[in-house]
Amino acid sequence: MRDHFAITVSDTRGSRFYRLHRNWKTWIFGLAGLVLAVVAGSTGFNVFQWGEARAMQARIQGLDAELLRFDAENSRLGQSLARQQEQLHAISVALVSIERDSDLGQGDGNLSLEDRIRLLAVHYSEKEAQYSEIGSRVQQIEGIMGIRGGEQVVDEGLGSRVELASLTASHNRILHDSIPNGFPTTNEHVTSDFGTRVHPLSGLESFHKGVDLRSEIGETVHATADGIVRETGYTRLSGKRIVVQHNFGFETRYSHLESVDVEPGDIVHKGDILATSGNTGRTDGPHLHYEIRYLGKAIDPRQFLEWEFGSHEIFSTVRGIKWPSLISLIQKQITHQTLQLSQLEPASSVR
Numbered sequence: 001m002r003d004h005f006a007i008t009v010s011d012t013r014g015s016r017f018y019r020l021h022r023n024w025k026t027w028i029f030g031l032a033g034l035v036l037a038v039v040a041g042s043t044g045f046n047v048f049q050w051g052e053a054r055a056m057q058a059r060i061q062g063l064d065a066e067l068l069r070f071d072a073e074n075s076r077l078g079q080s081l082a083r084q085q086e087q088l089h090a091i092s093v094a095l096v097s098i099e100r101d102s103d104l105g106q107g108d109g110n111l112s113l114e115d116r117i118r119l120l121a122v123h124y125s126e127k128e129a130q131y132s133e134i135g136s137r138v139q140q141i142e143g144i145m146g147i148r149g150g151e152q153v154v155d156e157g158l159g160s161r162v163e164l165a166s167l168t169a170s171h172n173r174i175l176h177d178s179i180p181n182g183f184p185t186t187n188e189h190v191t192s193d194f195g196t197r198v199h200p201l202s203g204l205e206s207f208h209k210g211v212d213l214r215s216e217i218g219e220t221v222h223a224t225a226d227g228i229v230r231e232t233g234y235t236r237l238s239g240k241r242i243v244v245q246h247n248f249g250f251e252t253r254y255s256h257l258e259s260v261d262v263e264p265g266d267i268v269h270k271g272d273i274l275a276t277s278g279n280t281g282r283t284d285g286p287h288l289h290y291e292i293r294y295l296g297k298a299i300d301p302r303q304f305l306e307w308e309f310g311s312h313e314i315f316s317t318v319r320g321i322k323w324p325s326l327i328s329l330i331q332k333q334i335t336h337q338t339l340q341l342s343q344l345e346p347a348s349s350v351r
Helices: 022-102 113-145 158-165 169-178 323-343
Strands: 004-011 014-021 190-192 195-198 205-208 211-214 220-222 227-235 239-245 250-260 273-277 287-294 297-299
Touching: 022 205, 022 297, 169 323, 227 250, 239 273
Parallel strands: none
Antiparallel strands: 004 014, 190 211, 195 205, 211 287, 220 273, 227 239, 239 250, 250 273, 250 287, 287 297
């Protein structure tokens, strides 16, 4: 009997006795222990996997934050480098112009910097009266043509003011057709400006390369200048987007779109429908993200959004663009087109 053990099962009908060999007891307890061990191991593994998933999510969020910080720093460094290059170029051009006008660059290589500056002062003081007279005449022309309303602007060069005074309706039309201007949507409410801001999703400070325009899903998005569609596609941050290449080095970008109505290679004109606004990509709500880039660098679109036909204020407020050279190029194009049209005129018939 020592090799057996009894199990008693009682209910309302009485009790029943079962005798089992002692080896069964060992197997039963062993099986129960194995089941408990499997359950405990599975629970521990699940807890470990959950912890790893949490850690991985935290690492992904940290990398996203680092990416935003690196992007802001890269943009800031790029702008600083561009400003330094512009300053160096302006200094170089100014020195060449000064030496050419004053004849100091010919035969005076041994002069010290102080002597050169002294000679320049004498040289330009002699021409001050001439420049003053020319400037007065330019002011009169500006007042007659209604360009500045008779207001004198003292911080612009004489050459730029002469270029503005010579602009015609044809020049203004080419400027407004070729260079991005006006709003790409009917809603003209800007919800987030260009520049450094706190990102609405990450809560981190980052550089905003465009402006956000309030727009509901499905509202039409229009081209702000003539151009060619360079790119359409989708990115995790921008969602559905369109890139349009314009004349004279300008480019516009439209992001978070709902639908795209153009494809790469399409020629578009100012006012043509490009897409409908939406909420794709990384956003906190429906809106249109709009960028203007010049020679690959993002510039503040605000002045271009408010640029009205015939207004020339943008030429003095937006820095980093060589407006006089651009206007001169447009003048040459119009002159060339006029010459070609004149050559096509039929000769008078001989009777």
